[in-house]
């Protein structure tokens with residue numbers, strides 16, 4: 122059987138070798154069946170396998186096929202909506218519990234890299250870059266907020282300082298987080314998959330789940346006649362899940378975002394853009410994110426297409442952003458372009474929960490998922506082991522349907538984004 126290829130990205134072109142994994146054909150019994158081979162699924166599976174559970178992971182395409190193998194590779198701490206928003210909406214007790222976990226995801230990744238010797242080009246240091254006084258004011262507030270939760274590795278960058286960190290005139294300041302950083306995400310996913318298999322976990326690729334039959338033992342069926350009978354199920358399909366679980370699809374919306382990788386610039390030219398090779402994301406509502414890869418290309422992403430999918434020309438769309446940030450790269454050759462989908466919730470807070478008492482889910486990281494997916498896996502393993510307090514703190518966040526229903530939610534949300542985009546432009 123021919124394998125589903127990865128999207129044609131820089132990551133797929135520079136991925137480490139990985140074995141051909143079988144498609145599930147017959148019946149299997151297990152303790153936990155994980156649906157989806159991105160960071161949420163892999164992190165859950167790995168934590169559970171470490172705890173001694175038998176785990177079967179079913180992936181519709183290939184390990185890292187979805188957002189986890191295509192993203193900007195940035196380890197961004199906290200959540201897509203910060204702890205202050207949770208504090209205002211839910212009070213200080215819940216904010217305290219979630220705030221104490223806001224920096225754990227990146228730590229889990231660093232542990233994984235070390236424990237399993239995963240070669241994924243980890244580099245330390247991430248910058249949030251501000252275009253205007255309003256965004257700078259928000260970064261100062263974010264620094265204070267994170268420090269209240271014990272996160273001390275932050276340095277404010279005034280206008281003169283940010284020019285030392287990123288060689289562009291577009292920013293007026295920023296915030297450097299030395300516990301952020303960046304990775305080759307597909308190689309991290311492949312390394313985690315290999316670690317899972319070393320612990321006895323079974324991975325099936327090209328095994329799309331088409332039915333989840335609820336009960337004391339959940340029965341999971343795949344498109345090619347595979348069947349898993351499992352005590353617990355973990356749903357980790359995120360933006361690629363479609364309508365498999367209708368109640369999950371109702372309160373989320375897939376969104377596309379696009380990335381390019383330039384030709385190899387060489388170390389000197391790369392450091393003439395970002396001397397310390399930190400990753401950068403700006404503070405706009407529809408933000409740009411970029412970093413230098415291990416082989417010294419500029420990898421640049423940005424934009425959001427509500428409802429998912431890509432614009433007609435990713436190169437034209439992203440080149441404009443890239444050359445606005447770095448006019449010195451005008452005309453640079455772009456060697457890879459690709460897009461991927463992330464999953465948005467209305468509140469932009471992640472959606473965790475249970476269906477019955479043995480089907481778990483975590484999804485909807487709303488654009489910042491590299492770290493929170495790793496936290497999610499740990500919390501799901503804790504919950505299945507019987508310590509559900511931290512998982513339940515996330516599960517208590519309320520989620521609502523997007524206005525406009527399935528037909529109009531994308532245009533309605535796009536209109537809302539125009540408002541926020543205007544605020545960013547005007548700095549108000």
Ligand SMILES: Cc1cc2nc3c(=O)[nH]c(=O)nc-3n(C[C@H](O)[C@H](O)[C@H](O)COP(=O)(O)OP(=O)(O)OC[C@H]3O[C@@H](n4cnc5c(N)ncnc54)[C@H](O)[C@@H]3O)c2cc1C
Nearest residue numbers: 157159160161181187188189192193195330358461490491
């Ligand atoms: C282009 C892009 C750039 C991004 N950049 C960043 C960034 O720099 N930093 C950051 O923090 N976040 C970033 N994100 C978000 C982040 O990548 C995601 O939040 C995160 O990877 C989600 O992981 P996941 O495992 O939940 O989902 P995914 O990685 O999408 O994995 C879901 C998997 O489930 C599989 N699946 C779906 N349905 C089924 C089924 N029925 N049966 C079996 N398998 C199924 C899919 O094939 C897929 O492999 C970015 C996202 C994109 C798209």
